[in-house]
Structures are given as C-alpha cells and as structure tokens.
Amino acid sequence: MLKLLATIVKDTRILWRDKVGISLMFIMPMMLVIVVTNIQDSTFQLVNKSKLPMLICNKDTGQTSKQLITSIDKMAMFNISEVNKDLNESQLVDIMTEKEAMLVVMIPANFSFKVIAKSKSMTGKALTSFGLKGDTLQRKTDIDPPLSLYYNPVLQESLLLSVQGAVRSALQLVESRVTLRSLYFSINEEIMPAKLENEMLDNKTVINVLPATRGGTSTTPNATQHNVPAWTIFAMFFVIMSLGGSIIREKMSGSFIRLKTLPTNYLTALLSKQIVYLGATLLQAAIIFSMGVWFFPFLNLPALNLPSDKLALLIITLACGWCAVSYAICVGVFANTQEQVNGFGAISIVILAAIGGLMVPSFAMQGFFKNITTLSPMHWCIQAYYTLFLEGGKLGDIMHKLFPIIMITILLQLASYLGLKRKKLI
Amino acid sequence: MELERALAIDVENVCFRYRGISDMFFSKLNLKVAKGERFGLFGPNGAGKTTLISLMTGLFSADEGHIKLFGREIGTKDKTVNKLFGFVPQDLAFYQELSPVENMEFFGAWSGLDKKAIKKRIDELLPMLGLGDVRNKQVQKFSGGMKRRVNLAIGVMHKPEILFLDEPTVGVDVQTRLAIINYLLELNKQGTTLIYTSHQLSEAEGLCEQVALMEDGKIIAQNNLRSLLAEYNQDSLEHLFLNLTGKGSRN
Numbered sequence: 001m002l003k004l005l006a007t008i009v010k011d012t013r014i015l016w017r018d019k020v021g022i023s024l025m026f027i028m029p030m031m032l033v034i035v036v037t038n039i040q041d042s043t044f045q046l047v048n049k050s051k052l053p054m055l056i057c058n059k060d061t062g063q064t065s066k067q068l069i070t071s072i073d074k075m076a077m078f079n080i081s082e083v084n085k086d087l088n089e090s091q092l093v094d095i096m097t098e099k100e101a102m103l104v105v106m107i108p109a110n111f112s113f114k115v116i117a118k119s120k121s122m123t124g125k126a127l128t129s130f131g132l133k134g135d136t137l138q139r140k141t142d143i144d145p146p147l148s149l150y151y152n153p154v155l156q157e158s159l160l161l162s163v164q165g166a167v168r169s170a171l172q173l174v175e176s177r178v179t180l181r182s183l184y185f186s187i188n189e190e191i192m193p194a195k196l197e198n199e200m201l202d203n204k205t206v207i208n209v210l211p212a213t214r215g216g217t218s219t220t221p222n223a224t225q226h227n228v229p230a231w232t233i234f235a236m237f238f239v240i241m242s243l244g245g246s247i248i249r250e251k252m253s254g255s256f257i258r259l260k261t262l263p264t265n266y267l268t269a270l271l272s273k274q275i276v277y278l279g280a281t282l283l284q285a286a287i288i289f290s291m292g293v294w295f296f297p298f299l300n301l302p303a304l305n306l307p308s309d310k311l312a313l314l315i316i317t318l319a320c321g322w323c324a325v326s327y328a329i330c331v332g333v334f335a336n337t338q339e340q341v342n343g344f345g346a347i348s349i350v351i352l353a354a355i356g357g358l359m360v361p362s363f364a365m366q367g368f369f370k371n372i373t374t375l376s377p378m379h380w381c382i383q384a385y386y387t388l389f390l391e392g393g394k395l396g397d398i399m400h401k402l403f404p405i406i407m408i409t410i411l412l413q414l415a416s417y418l419g420l421k422r423k424k425l426i
Numbered sequence: 427m428e429l430e431r432a433l434a435i436d437v438e439n440v441c442f443r444y445r446g447i448s449d450m451f452f453s454k455l456n457l458k459v460a461k462g463e464r465f466g467l468f469g470p471n472g473a474g475k476t477t478l479i480s481l482m483t484g485l486f487s488a489d490e491g492h493i494k495l496f497g498r499e500i501g502t503k504d505k506t507v508n509k510l511f512g513f514v515p516q517d518l519a520f521y522q523e524l525s526p527v528e529n530m531e532f533f534g535a536w537s538g539l540d541k542k543a544i545k546k547r548i549d550e551l552l553p554m555l556g557l558g559d560v561r562n563k564q565v566q567k568f569s570g571g572m573k574r575r576v577n578l579a580i581g582v583m584h585k586p587e588i589l590f591l592d593e594p595t596v597g598v599d600v601q602t603r604l605a606i607i608n609y610l611l612e613l614n615k616q617g618t619t620l621i622y623t624s625h626q627l628s629e630a631e632g633l634c635e636q637v638a639l640m641e642d643g644k645i646i647a648q649n650n651l652r653s654l655l656a657e658y659n660q661d662s663l664e665h666l667f668l669n670l671t672g673k674g675s676r677n
Contacts, residue, residue, distance in 0.1 A: 006535030254517030
C-alpha cells in the first residue's frame, strides 16, 4: 500500500510540475469549450433571434411583389433593405459585399403579372374540375414566376435551406392569396371581403415545438447544453498528451531501468497513473461544468443546466475518465517515442471525436460512418451525457450506454497488459 | 558448503543472445564473486560489461544457465531477491522533476522500506553525499556531479548486500569522483559487495581488489588485481588492459 501511495504522490508531483501538460489538460479545453459554444451560440442567435441581412431587388411594379416583400418582412427572420431595381447580376454581387448582406432576392419585372396569371390558370383548372366554366388557356410552364435567390457562399447549407423554406413560405402565402381572390371572384363575381380573406389565410394549425425529454423535465437545448458535455469528453481524452507522454518519458529514461530492478511490479506504477489521471479527468469535468454553470452567463452564453440525477452524472463521468485514461495508457505502452504519442495521440483523439459524434451529430452521418460511430468510446460517452443533459434521463436510462464504455475500457486495459508482457516490461 | 555461503554472486554456464541475432553473445559464461569483495568488470566498448550487469540484475533473462545472488536465482517471478542488491546505472535513473528527498521517498518505498526507514536513510545519506543543502530542490537544476550523487544515494537507499555500479563516475569532476569512491569504500567496509565497471582505470585500481577483463562476451582474465599485474608483468591496470585487449578502437 505504501508503494502505491508513494507512486501516487510521485505522479501527482510530476503532473503538477508539468506546466505544458497541465495547460493541455485544463486551459486549452476550457478555451475550446468557450470558443466553440460561443460560435454555435452565435449561429443559433443568428438563425433564431438575430435577423439575416437580406437585399431585395424588385424589378416588378405590381402589387403582388410588394405583398411578397411584406410577407418576408413579417417573418422577422430577415433584415430587409431594397436596392436599385436596375442592378444586374454582377452589380448585385458587388452590392452584397458592400452591404455585407448574405442574401439577395431578385423579383423579376413581370412577377405580379405571372403570379396572377398562374393563379388564374389554377383557378380555371379548379373550376373546370368542378364542372364550371374556367379559363385554362395558359400552360403553367409559361407563367411560372422565376424568383431568384442569391446567397453568399459562406452561408452554411443548413442555414440556406432554412432561408429557402422561409422565402418559399412567403411566396406560397402570396400565391394562395391571389388564387383565393381569383377563385372567389370567378364564383361570386365580386371581390373577396378582406375579413374573409384574412380568416382563410391566417387559419393555420399551430405547431408546438417541444424538446422530447424524459419525465417531462424542460431543459431547453442550446449551444451550452450541447457543447459543454461534448468538449468535456474531448478534454478527458486529451489527457493522452500528458499521460501517454509520461509513460514514454518513464520508459525511455534511466528511472525505468531502476524501477525494473526493484522488488515491485511495474503494474503498481500503471495503477498509480490511472488513479492520478482519473482524478485529473474528474477535475477537468468539474471545472468545465462549473464554468458552464457560473461563468458562461458572464459571457452572455446560456448557463449550463446540470442533470437532476447527480449520481448518474458522477458515474458516467468516472466511466468516461477511466476509458480516456485507459486509452492513453494503451497508446503509451505501445508507442516507442514521444513523437509517436504526440502525433498518433492527438490525431486519433480528433478522429475518435469526429466519428463519435462530438463534432457532427452521429444521427447526421450516413452509411459506413454511421456504422463505425459505435466503435468510438466517445460516441457512447456523448450519448450518455446527452441522455442526462438534454433528455433529463436517470441512471437507468444510461445503463445500456455505460456498458459499451466499460467493455471498451476493459479491452484497452487488456491490450495494455498484453503489450507490457510482450515488451517484457512486467 | 562454506564456499557456497560466502558467494555473493554465482554466474553459472550462462548463455545469452540478443533478440534477432543468432550467435550467442555469452556462451557458458562463469563468474563467481565472494561476499564483501570489491569486484571490477573491465573491457573495451561492446565487451559485454553492461550486458552482464543487466543479466545479474534481472534486466535481461539468460537463455541458459543460472545466476544466483546469495544462492537465490535472479530473474524469476519472485522479485523479493531484488531486495538484495542496489543498482547505480550509467544513465541518471531518477525523476529530474523531483527533489532528492522526493526521489528517495519514492524509490525507497519501491525498495520495500517503510516510512520511518526512508526518512532515516534520507537524513543519513544526503548530508554524507554533500546534498543536504539542496535536498528539497528540483534535481533538473543540479550540476552533473550532484546528479551522479543523487543517482548513487537512491541506489543505496535500502542498504543492499550487493551494489552494482555501471560507470558511476562518468562525466564528473575530480572532487565528486573522490567523494563517490570514498563513500563506496566506506560502504564496502560495512560489508557491501561492490560490482563496478568503468573506463576510468586509474580510479578502478584504487577501488577494486578483484578484477575481470572482458572481450567479445568472454572473460579473458580474472583474479586478484595484484596477482594479475604480476602474472602479466604489468605495472598498472591500464597497461594490463591494453596488453590483453589491444590498442584498436572498438565499436
């Protein structure tokens, strides 16, 4: 017991004096969490709260285009400014840069006429199908109003899809209004009353958007709830830089020769490293979570809401930490140089994080990558954390995610043991 | 039976080959060192001194034969035999990030000492080796000579019966070398068997009473130093060395 205690004290002292290792383990992940959460929160704010700058070049003189602009404006998603209608495509691109606009909607000269013509055509078809007399002379292809949407290529695809959906929705509203008026006029031969028109168009089914949580808890998902657990796991696995390096340094130094001649098994040294670095990973998690809870609001970021089941949080954090430490030890045992640990360690952690769903959600992956995501221990760690942080889950809900983490950890420990045996280090 | 009891080290018909090399490096090597001797192993680079010490300390395993320390086989699963010896390797074998006290606390525990014994040995050894004033300073800031003394202090922490010294004075100044040699002589007086290798032959001459000269994995001469000098009609260990191993450089 004294041997283990002395080794733990020795490893703690060495870790404490390893300023580079400490900064890699604590300061860099903290900065990473702040930066990534900030970026994602900004994107979230941009989509949900801030308005995207949009220019409108209206070459049309009719009322329908004005209604379209009003509809887009009412969505409260865009900050609209109209530009000179005589601009051509290349001038539009220039003015986008000049005004730092992400989007330009170009309404063609005969937009109103074409929308009305299309509506009349649709009305004619509808009346004909009801057995009434209608105008069906114009074919749809001739009267499709070509609305153009220019976008800045830096705009992310997902955001662009949201914009497209919003513009399409505004356009649909305008088209529906015109079609409705046309239909009413054809049947009643009088203008549709404004009250009835508004009632019909505003009669939308309300969509309740609710996070699917267990037990009805209502933690609103936000950039903090997503990023803090994810980057905490990344930070834990990044102990490889310090722990893997420590094993290599020990193996390559004269002290290892002495250790091998002493009446103590080297497994004691590895057990000590596991205990010390497991403590370090728990400390990392405690610091990053505390930062999320208390420090993030000072940065105008959403505060982290900790799960209600603190025991489950502790258990999954312990399991993730132990898995991270086991991975670092395994790499440290098999690597022969510090460069191998640094190079392989850093790159493998980034790859495991990527396929594990820390960078891109694993549900968004396709085919082969979706299948291999389960091979990454980080996948199981993040899934368990999400169950606790986002779904309000309890210990029972994460057991099936805890099991693969423990299995991977045992496999890593076994591989390390065999590696030590093969290299005659124990 | 009396001879058996007096033997500190018994290397018996040891064969050893390096991994990946088909030729035996040691073939039926034999060496006996009596308890309390100051035994010097000498030879040119690549002669096998460090390899033999590695076998005697259990760092390497012999392919054939036996190595016994006080009658107990080394290199088996039972590592309690390792308590019998101390090792001062050629490389600095401690943690540079720690102080001498912190290093000794750790290595003392690994040697099987309890807390009280560790503290006692720290208080004895550090002033004796001139490290009392720097006992709590990080070793990485020490001079080469001070580091060598820390290396020695850790090797003798647990008062070993046998002390293996692989070039313990390499790269140190005359004062440090003298301090180390005097300390080793003092240890030997207390009964510790010394196994010593060095290329500093004049220094070795003052320290070793028994010597073995090695070349190409073989012991080419072994006896009491005075007897060997007389046998080969040489006036110093250096001349004896050159006479037996030649003047060409070795790789």
